[in-house]
Amino acid sequence: MGKRVVVVSDLHCGHRAGLTPPGWQYSLHDASESRSAWGMLQRELWDFYARTLRALQPIEWLVCNGDAIDGRGGRNGGVELITSNLSEQSDMAVQCLAEADAAHCLMTHGTPYHVGPDGEDWEAAVARRLGARIRGHDWLDVNGLVFDFKHKIGGSSVPHGRHTAISRERVWNVLWSERDWAPLARVIIRSHVHYHEYSGNPTHLAMTTPALQGPGSNYGVRQCSGVVDFGLVSFDVNDDGGFSWKAHLLNIDTMRPVPVQG
Numbered sequence: 444m445g446k447r448v449v450v451v452s453d454l455h456c457g458h459r460a461g462l463t464p465p466g467w468q469y470s471l472h473d474a475s476e477s478r479s480a481w482g483m484l485q486r487e488l489w490d491f492y493a494r495t496l497r498a499l500q501p502i503e504w505l506v507c508n509g510d511a512i513d514g515r516g517g518r519n520g521g522v523e524l525i526t527s528n529l530s531e532q533s534d535m536a537v538q539c540l541a542e543a544d545a546a547h548c549l550m551t552h553g554t555p556y557h558v559g560p561d562g563e564d565w566e567a568a569v570a571r572r573l574g575a576r577i578r579g580h581d582w583l584d585v586n587g588l589v590f591d592f593k594h595k596i597g598g599s600s601v602p603h604g605r606h607t608a609i610s611r612e613r614v615w616n617v618l619w620s621e622r623d624w625a626p627l628a629r630v631i632i633r634s635h636v637h638y639h640e641y642s643g644n645p646t647h648l649a650m651t652t653p654a655l656q657g658p659g660s661n662y663g664v665r666q667c668s669g670v671v672d673f674g675l676v677s678f679d680v681n682d683d684g685g686f687s688w689k690a691h692l693l694n695i696d697t698m699r700p701v702p703v704q705g
Contacts, residue, residue: 446679447502449499451652453553455557466538488695495675504583507540511558512558552578553595579594591631594635609631639651653675657697
């Protein structure tokens with residue numbers, strides 16, 4: 444039978460722009476104008492996420508490809524966090540992933556800065572609670588279609604260079620498979636960079652996934668130029684391993700910049 448695979452990544456639960464379940468969202472009526480605005484963003488992101496997952500039911504496999512939580516925010520003193528309690532951030536991540544109501548769940552480890560700042564692996568705790576397998580690099584075979592999952596990949600500061608790193612990952616998969624150290628994958632999935640790009644040919648598809656963290660971090664605003672893609676990706680795999688896929692992206696309305704009027 445055909446099976447649906449949904450891939451999410453970079454939830455950054457605990458960050459004010461991360462994916463935030465209703466119980467942790469800032470109030471829309473908060474006396475602080477800033478907190479109220481973040482609350483509007485949190486609600487818009489969550490509503491899109493929950494609505495999209497409902498439309499994609501039934502989901503056979505949910506894959507969380509790293510950075511499920513945001514961590515302690517050490518580089519900015521934690522000022523952008525809803526909570527710096529990593530146990531609570533993990534609770535948020537569990538609720539986010541459970542929202543998919545998937546038959547099976549697979550996870551990969553994110554970057555240590557976010558998910559293991561003190562050497563502890565908080566995503567492993569999330570995986571245990573969900574009954575999911577978690578590894579640094581993993582493969583999934585669905586009806587003969589092999590996916591290759593890993594979180595981190597190099598980024599590019601120029602739009603036309605963003606396909607280079609993901610195409611390189613495809614070549615490495617081929618070389619590893621020649622030595623029988625990895626399954627030959629037809630779909631290569633990487634995350635981390637918070638933009639959605641893809642390349643391929645009739646033999647393969649390689650992509651970086653959109654993130655489930657919205658724009659607005661101080662680091663991104665002050666030091667980065669590229670666009671942020673918010674959303675998730677779904678695959679429908681046929682009985683014979685053929686597949687179709689779709690990126691579900693949100694054009695975020697909340698917190699659009701307004702120019703100063705001269």
